[in-house]
Amino acid sequence: MQIEFKNLYFNYNNNSEFKVTVLKNINYLINKNNITAIVGKTGSGKSTLTELINYFLKPTSGQVITDGFISENSTKLKFKVVNKLRKKIGYLFQFSENQLFEDTVIKDVSFGVKNFYPKDDGYEQKSKEALRLVGLDESFDSRSPFDLSGGEKKRVAIAGVIAYKPDLLILDEPTAGLDAQGKKEIMDLFKKIHETGVQIILITHDMNVVLEYADEMIVLDNGSIQKYGSPKEILKENVEKYNLETPHIYKTINALKEKGIVLNNVTDIPSLVTELKKHG
Amino acid sequence: MNEIIKLKNISYAYSNTRDALTDINLTINKGEDISIIGHNGSGKSTLAKLIAALLKPKSGNLYFNNVEINNKNTNLIRDKVGMVFQNPDNQFIGITVADDIAFGLENRRIPRDKMSQIIEEYSKKTGIYELLNKEPATLSGGQKQRVAITGILAMSPEVIIFDEALAMLDPRGKNEILKLIKDIKKNNSDITIIRITHDLDEAFYSDRIIVLSEGKIVNDNTPTEVFKEEDKLIKLGLDLPFIVKLNKELLKEGLIDKAIYDFDLLIEKLCK
Numbered sequence: 042m043q044i045e046f047k048n049l050y051f052n053y054n055n056n057s058e059f060k061v062t063v064l065k066n067i068n069y070l071i072n073k074n075n076i077t078a079i080v081g082k083t084g085s086g087k088s089t090l091t092e093l094i095n096y097f098l099k100p101t102s103g104q105v106i107t108d109g110f111i112s113e114n115s116t117k118l119k120f121k122v123v124n125k126l127r128k129k130i131g132y133l134f135q136f137s138e139n140q141l142f143e144d145t146v147i148k149d150v151s152f153g154v155k156n157f158y159p160k161d162d163g164y165e166q167k168s169k170e171a172l173r174l175v176g177l178d179e180s181f182d183s184r185s186p187f188d189l190s191g192g193e194k195k196r197v198a199i200a201g202v203i204a205y206k207p208d209l210l211i212l213d214e215p216t217a218g219l220d221a222q223g224k225k226e227i228m229d230l231f232k233k234i235h236e237t238g239v240q241i242i243l244i245t246h247d248m249n250v251v252l253e254y255a256d257e258m259i260v261l262d263n264g265s266i267q268k269y270g271s272p273k274e275i276l277k278e279n280v281e282k283y284n285l286e287t288p289h290i291y292k293t294i295n296a297l298k299e300k301g302i303v304l305n306n307v308t309d310i311p312s313l314v315t316e317l318k319k320h321g
Numbered sequence: 322m323n324e325i326i327k328l329k330n331i332s333y334a335y336s337n338t339r340d341a342l343t344d345i346n347l348t349i350n351k352g353e354d355i356s357i358i359g360h361n362g363s364g365k366s367t368l369a370k371l372i373a374a375l376l377k378p379k380s381g382n383l384y385f386n387n388v389e390i391n392n393k394n395t396n397l398i399r400d401k402v403g404m405v406f407q408n409p410d411n412q413f414i415g416i417t418v419a420d421d422i423a424f425g426l427e428n429r430r431i432p433r434d435k436m437s438q439i440i441e442e443y444s445k446k447t448g449i450y451e452l453l454n455k456e457p458a459t460l461s462g463g464q465k466q467r468v469a470i471t472g473i474l475a476m477s478p479e480v481i482i483f484d485e486a487l488a489m490l491d492p493r494g495k496n497e498i499l500k501l502i503k504d505i506k507k508n509n510s511d512i513t514i515i516r517i518t519h520d521l522d523e524a525f526y527s528d529r530i531i532v533l534s535e536g537k538i539v540n541d542n543t544p545t546e547v548f549k550e551e552d553k554l555i556k557l558g559l560d561l562p563f564i565v566k567l568n569k570e571l572l573k574e575g576l577i578d579k580a581i582y583d584f585d586l587l588i589e590k591l592c593k
Contacts, residue, residue: 082491083462135489136408188335192361218407218488220360220519221560246491286492289563293588300592314570317591 042129042209042240044071044094048103051089055101063089065264067103076232076241078251078272081261082284087244088135090261091211094242095130096123108208128157131202135213135244138194141186146172146197149186154205164204171204172197174234176226192223199227209240216250228254248288252276260285273308324387325351325479325513326372331381333367341367342536345381351479354506354514356524356544359533360558365517368533369482372515374398386479400429403473407485409465410458418444418460419453422472429476439475446508447471447501463494470501480513481505487520499523521548521562525582532557545582 049067054060063086071077079087092098093105096112105112110126131153134140143149150168154161161167172181175196181189186197195218202210212231216224232254235241245251251258251272258275260268262283268275277291287295294307304316326349333342342364349355349372359365370376371383374395383390385398406412415421419440426436444450447467452460457468466486473481483502487495505512518524530547532540534557540547548554548565561569568580568587581587 082493139408190362191366195361214489218361218485218519220558221521222555222558223361281492284491284493289567292584293567296584296588297591300588302592310567310570313567314574314576317571317576318574 042108043073043106044108044209044242045069045106046090046093046103047106049093049100049105050102051086051093051098052101063264064093067266069259069266069269071242072257073240075256076235076243076254078243078245078255078258079261080245080248080251080258080283080285085261086264087261088213091132091213091242091244094211095127095132124157128205129208131205131207131210133199133202133210133212133215135217137198137201137213138191138218141194141197144185145183146177146186146189147182149197150200150204153201157205167206168200168204171200174203175200175230192219195219195223196227199230203234207239209242210234211242211244213244214246215243216245216247224250246286248272248276248280248286252288252290323351324348325385327384327387328371329382329384331371331378331383333364333371333376333379335367340379340536342371345538347531347538347541349513349515351513352511353529354516354527355529355531356516356518356527357531357533358518358521358524358559363533363557364536365533366484367536369404369484369515369517372480373402373404373482375404400476401479402482403476403478403480404482404484405466405469405473405486407488409462409469409489412469413457413465415457417454418449418457418468421457421468422453422475425472425476443471443475446504447474461494462490463497466490466494466498467501470498470505474505478512480515482515482517484517485519486516487518487523521560522564525562525564532559545580 046067046069049064051064052060052062079090081087089098093100094107096118099116100113102114107126108129110122141149143152147165147168150171151164154164154167177196186194189197216227219227228250231241243255255272257270258272259266260275260283267283276288280287290307290309290313293313294304297304302320307313307316328345328347331342331345332340334340357365357368367376371378374390388397390398413421414424422440423436426439444453447470449464449467449471452464457465460468487498490498502514506514516523516527524530525544527544530542530544531538532547548561551561554561564582564584568582571577572580577590581590
């Protein structure tokens with residue numbers, strides 16, 4: 042779905058002395074076929090930007106156009122309209138693993154499906170499919186979410202947003218707190234979901250994940266877009282000034298470059314070793 | 322070396338269905354900087370909570386400074402073991418940063434004037450003195466964790482447990498806290514640091530690594546020894562730190578003749 046930001050400004054507490062400007066003059070069109078990463082330090086406005094997409098927040102001025110729905114300050118939010126849009130968007134919040142509340146896993150995952158499609162009695166089947174997809178077998182269905190480990194809870198939360206089959210997934214720090222394999226499994230899963238035609242917007246601090254999975258990235262700093270484009274190009278340069286961590290492999294290439302060894306076509310450790318050998 | 326924490330045949334279960342930890346035997350010495358790693362659900366956080374006496378073992382014995390901990394003396398541990406959690410927002414109770422740090426001291430009935438003195442002293446050490454009158458909610462992630470750490474330091478702990486305390490921070494916040502932990506250790510070499518972490522790059526620089534899987538300790542060794550067993554780690558859902566992976570490939574291709582785990586030294590060697 043097409044998402045466009047037009048002259049977008051956003052302030053928290055706009056009408057009080059505690060006014061904080063979070064986003065300043067954002068203009069951007071998110072490519073609908075991509076995995077788009079939004080990156081930036083804590084407080085740079087990443088989550089605010091994504092919360093504007095599905096009407097959790099209204100712009101202070103300017104517009105956000107999501108799938109043809111225009112949101113601006115004067116927009117009256119009608120339940121029917123908002124609900125129609127939110128059905129299409131799966132929003133995985135930061136700390137989503139702390140938001141489970143039902144007494145069984147299957148009930149928790151079904152909650153969204155039932156909410157958006159009250160007349161559909163296939164919710165249990167859809168929820169089960171989602172749970173199998175995130176790698177939780179039948180034995181989890183009737184367990185209490187509160188007996189699960191942090192990583193398992195995260196998977197339940199993910200199942201909850203993919204169960205109602207949204208067109209767009211917004212993922213706020215989906216891999217924080219997961220072990221290496223869990224991180225890879227979850228990101229590979231999102232990639233698989235993306236390949237079935239689901240658009241993905243990803244908020245993360247992990248530049249190694251951005252490099253490996255994202256098609257385009259937006260760097261936010263001080264409420265403005267500082268850079269956008271292909272992660273391979275952006276992360277090669279010094280991104281530390283935006284308080285981002287250079288991926289390990291580029292850190293190594295840059296350190297070698299400073300010492301006079303310039304290597305090209307390096308994307309991972311094997312290609313680094315090959316190029317080093319060529320260099321002699 | 323003096324032992325500070327000892328777990329003897331400790332098991333724990335959240336429900337009757339399965340044990341979260343089975344027959345754990347572990348001795349931690351005073352002043353150690355130790356990382357506990359393991360896949361999600363391996364029992365890391367449970368182990369941390371048992372050490373902090375926040376959970377009571379199903380069976381087995383816990384010793385703190387050679388005293389066996391039972392129902393009546395958990396205060397021995399609570400007073401001396403501080404814990405920093407992953408989500409800083411879950412651990413604030415004060416209206417201002419200063420109030421928050423004061424909470425623990427009030428519980429210990431420290432007189433008011435002495436309390437302000439302690440708060441001032443420790444907030445300067447952790448670099449949050451300027452933030453004392455702010456609302457915790459307005460701070461950045463790294464600042465919040467520093468407040469949490471200050472509250473713990475003010476209680477003069479013997480052990481600090483960091484339970485995924487860096488997982489939600491951006492690189493700046495992460496580096497801030499890593500440096501702070503280093504400083505704490507430098508100022509007081511007797512303090513014992515326990516890190517529960519998924520960040521293998523962080524674990525690599527501690528003195529000792531405990532690897533947990535399915536509620537059991539499967540390895541307990543120095544970082545270089547632990548990371549030698551790559552296949553075993555990958556089977557457990559873990560990975561190798563980047564620097565170890567890089568060294569391995571370089572060694573295999575004969576570009577270096579022995580492993581160099583310091584990044585700058587490695588780069589220098591490659592440029593020769």
